[in-house]
Amino acid sequence: MSAFVIDAFEFCRSNGHREGVTPVAEMSRLNKDCADQSGQIAWTIDGSTSKLGYPQLSLSVSGTVQLVCQRCLAPFAYEMDSSTVLMLGKDDEHADEIEEILDDESIDVIVGSRECDVRDLFEDEALLALPQVPKHDVCPDNKLLDAVKSDKPSPFAGLKNLKPE
Secondary structure (H helix, E strand, O other): OOOOEEOHHHHHHOOOEEEEEEEHHHOHHHHOOOOOOOOEEEEEEEEEEOOOOOEEEEEEEEEEEEEEOOOOOOEEEEEEEEEEEEEEEOOHHHHHHHHHHHOOOOEEEEEOOOOEEHHHHHHHHHHHHOOOOOOOOOOOOOHHHHHHHHHOOOOOHHHHHHOOO
16 A cells, blocks of 8 residues: 555544655646646645544645746746645535535535545645636736737727728
């Protein structure tokens, strides 16, 4: 059994803790959304029991990945820092029941497993931490974009000539 595979229910019951750093290159789903495979993700996972007695995992990820700006298409460093709480249900029906009882959108309820690979959990959290549309706050070099904007006449410029005086 891998060091990354845990019995999620036992991990929660015993207040387990794991942490580590994983290169982006080893995260196949995450590196598909990145400009390159550089960078690494630091992660922690803690098991506990909620006030209502449900097993829960507290998960956090942080690190810097290279994304492609959707405005200028240049790569840029994106700093991620995200955490979540995952309640564990025994099966789909039990997870739905917990969700109804909690009635809290900030807590996700998932089906727990006796052979849970925590790499999948922290890669999921890293993917959720990425922006939907990655872009610079201010693009560093807009010469190409400015050239395209200035060379193209406005579609309304021709209408100005049609207006009678």
